[in-house]
Amino acid sequence: MLKNRMQLKCLLSALCIALFTGCASTSKTANNDPHESMNRKIYAFNDTLDKKFIEPIAKKYVTVTPAVVRKGVTNFFDNASYLNTITNDILQGKPKAFFKDTGRFIVNSSLGIGGLFDPATSLGMPLREEDLGQTFGKWGAGEGAYLTLPFMGPSSYRDVSAPVMGIFTNPLTYLAAVVTVPAGVVSAINTRANLLDASRLRDQAALDPYAFVREAWRQQREYSLYDGNPPGDGFDDFIDGESDAAILRIY
Amino acid sequence: MGKVNFYRIAIFFLVFSTFTARSWGVDDPLNGEDIVTNLHDVLLMAMKSEKNAGYTGRMNIIKDVVSESFNFPLISKVVLGDKWKKLSNEHKREFVRVMTTLSIATYAHYFSSYSGQKFVIVDRKSRNNSLALGTSLISSNGERTSLKYLLRKSKNRWFIVNVISEGISDLSLKKAEYSYIIEKEGVQSLLKRLRVKIKALEELG
Numbered sequence: 001m002l003k004n005r006m007q008l009k010c011l012l013s014a015l016c017i018a019l020f021t022g023c024a025s026t027s028k029t030a031n032n033d034p035h036e037s038m039n040r041k042i043y044a045f046n047d048t049l050d051k052k053f054i055e056p057i058a059k060k061y062v063t064v065t066p067a068v069v070r071k072g073v074t075n076f077f078d079n080a081s082y083l084n085t086i087t088n089d090i091l092q093g094k095p096k097a098f099f100k101d102t103g104r105f106i107v108n109s110s111l112g113i114g115g116l117f118d119p120a121t122s123l124g125m126p127l128r129e130e131d132l133g134q135t136f137g138k139w140g141a142g143e144g145a146y147l148t149l150p151f152m153g154p155s156s157y158r159d160v161s162a163p164v165m166g167i168f169t170n171p172l173t174y175l176a177a178v179v180t181v182p183a184g185v186v187s188a189i190n191t192r193a194n195l196l197d198a199s200r201l202r203d204q205a206a207l208d209p210y211a212f213v214r215e216a217w218r219q220q221r222e223y224s225l226y227d228g229n230p231p232g233d234g235f236d237d238f239i240d241g242e243s244d245a246a247i248l249r250i251y
Numbered sequence: 252m253g254k255v256n257f258y259r260i261a262i263f264f265l266v267f268s269t270f271t272a273r274s275w276g277v278d279d280p281l282n283g284e285d286i287v288t289n290l291h292d293v294l295l296m297a298m299k300s301e302k303n304a305g306y307t308g309r310m311n312i313i314k315d316v317v318s319e320s321f322n323f324p325l326i327s328k329v330v331l332g333d334k335w336k337k338l339s340n341e342h343k344r345e346f347v348r349v350m351t352t353l354s355i356a357t358y359a360h361y362f363s364s365y366s367g368q369k370f371v372i373v374d375r376k377s378r379n380n381s382l383a384l385g386t387s388l389i390s391s392n393g394e395r396t397s398l399k400y401l402l403r404k405s406k407n408r409w410f411i412v413n414v415i416s417e418g419i420s421d422l423s424l425k426k427a428e429y430s431y432i433i434e435k436e437g438v439q440s441l442l443k444r445l446r447v448k449i450k451a452l453e454e455l456g
Contacts, residue, residue, distance in 0.1 A: 031427065204451070205357070207444050208428040215427035216419055223418025228397070 032146055033214065039148040043210045046153060050192075055199070058192040065193075072116045074194060077187045078127060079108045079115025084169040088130035092138045100125050129224070131166060133159030137225040146214055154217035283382040283402035283409035284372065286320050290411070291370035291386070294358065298365035306456040309359040317355045322403065322410035323347045329412070330425045334433050342438050349445045356452040363456075367391030370398075380404035 033039065062070070082105045089098035104125035111119045121127065136158050137143075144157025152163070167173050172183050206212035293316045297309040304312065327347045328335045338346065367390070374385040382402040387395040401413040413422045432441045 204360075204455070206428065207441075207448060208431050211427040211431050212424055215424050219419045219423060220417070228418065 031211075031214070032143070034145050035147060039146065039214075040210050042148040042150055043153075043213070045150065046148070047209070049151070050199075054189075054192050055196070058189055058196060061189050062193050062196065070190060070193060073186065073190045075108070075112065075118045076115045077183075077190065078118075079105065079112065080172050081166060081170050082108075083171070084166045085128055085130045087165070087169050088132060088135045091132075091135045092130065094130075097128065097130075101128060131159075131162040132164075133162040133221070134225050143218070143221070146218065148210075148214075154213055156218075156221075159221065283377070283400075283404070284375065284384060286402065286409050286411060287372070287384050287386060287400050288370075290316060290320060294362050295365065295368070295370070297359065298362045298368070306359055306363075306453065309363065310355055313358050313362075314355045317358065318351050320411055321351075321354065322405060322412050323351045323354075325403065325405070325410070325412055326350060326422065329422055330429055331433065332426060332430065334430065334438075338438060342442075345442060346438070349442055349449070353445055353449050356449045360452040360455055382409065 065073075082101065086098060086101045086105060089095075089101055104120040104127070107120040107123060107125065108115050108118055111117070118127075133156075141158045143159075147155045147157065147160060149155050149160065155162075172180055175183075202209060202212065293313055297304070297312045300308055300312060324343075324347050327343070327350050330350075331338070331346070335343070369389050370386055371389060372384060372386050376383045380403055382400075382404075384400045384402065386398045386400065388398055389395050397417050399415040400411050401415070402409045403412050404410075413420060415421070429441055432444065
């Protein structure tokens with residue numbers, strides 16, 4: 001379940017490039033999207049880039065690579081980036097998750113042969129994801145304005161710096177460029193390949209893909225922030241209130 | 252990505268379906284839980300019919316359920332928000348019709364094959380005329396997808412008014428999309444786009 005949740009999130013948050021923007025104050029709009037005009041242009045750019053280049057490559061990758069190999073590649077990159085989750089477990093004050101995630105990393109790095117296999121899940125240590133954006137959220141930071149970033153996709157003032165930490169906590173970053181660069185390319189293609197079904201469904205389901213992605217990303221992000229158990233789950237608003245608005249949002 | 256995962260993702264983007272016990276030749280459901288259970292039964296039936304029934308066959312299996320068990324007038328009103336009030340009665344009726352057809356088409360398209368999935372109810376919160384029912388779709392490999400149904404009682408009958416999957420509210424997604432289109436292009440354009448979407452689902456089968 002978590003894996004697929006991550007995949008959806010990846011669809012929405014896209015490939016990994018570090019970018020950082022300051023947390024300027026947010027001028028609120030109805031959708032908390034004061035940069036909508038620019039965001040839509042960037043979305044169109046990203047979508048064109050994806051449709052013309054990235055998606056065809058990902059499709060080709062799927063046709064020439066056996067599923068078992070793709071699974072191994074996915075496992076490997078998930079494991080390589082897992083120190084990010086572990087670090088954010090600490091920053092969020094989650095000792096139980098920290099020990100479990102550390103155990104997962106050790107087991108998969110050793111028994112799983114450098115992360116190619118995932119024996120940890122069957123040992124009760126499933127894949128989780130924490131990042132700096134979620135940590136900021138735990139610390140009380142609001143989402144801030146919605147952003148669409150070139151090459152990356154959906155983000156927000158709060159979440160925009162998360163990939164930076166992801167890069168610095170990934171051991172692959174510290175290897176020679178001759179390894180890091182091809183690894184990054186393979187990781188990006190593999191990630192996109194894992195999202196082919198999801199993006200096809202988005203294309204089929206959405207009337208306005210930009211708004212669809214923005215809303216889905218935000219809700220998914222909020223859900224992840226509380227590990228699927230938000231404090232005020234909206235039930236009381238829905239059950240006690242008769243207003244239409246209460247129907248819209250509940251976890 | 253396997254069929255099981257396909258369903259897991261599909262469900263994020265899906266929506267309404269349901270079915271009324273009337274379709275099964277029994278009395279009207281006594282509670283909201285029956286509505287959801289019956290919906291799940293019909294979905295499984297459509298999935299199991301697979302290629303034998305085809306898209307049209309699946310449509311026929313689920314259409315009564317969807318049209319009678321979801322409160323599409325309320326759903327339409329919530330989705331369009333302030334813009335609902337500005338629509339003529341004719342447009343309101345047409346919008347409800349199109350929303351209903353879209354939901355049937357969406358289910359018929361995505362719930363097209365069966366590989367051991369099952370639905371279970373995991374929790375229930377209710378008071379007066381509102382019910383929130385937590386369910387899980389369990390794949391054959393044990394993976395669970397959370398599906399929460401919100402139901403409201405109207406005229407002595409329960410209706411589904413929203414579905415939330417893994418924290419994502421279907422109505423919120425639709426509201427975000429439709430509001431922008433109506434604002435920029437008007438309700439006729441939205442209706443046209445919805446009809447195109449229905450046609451596309453039909454062609455995909």
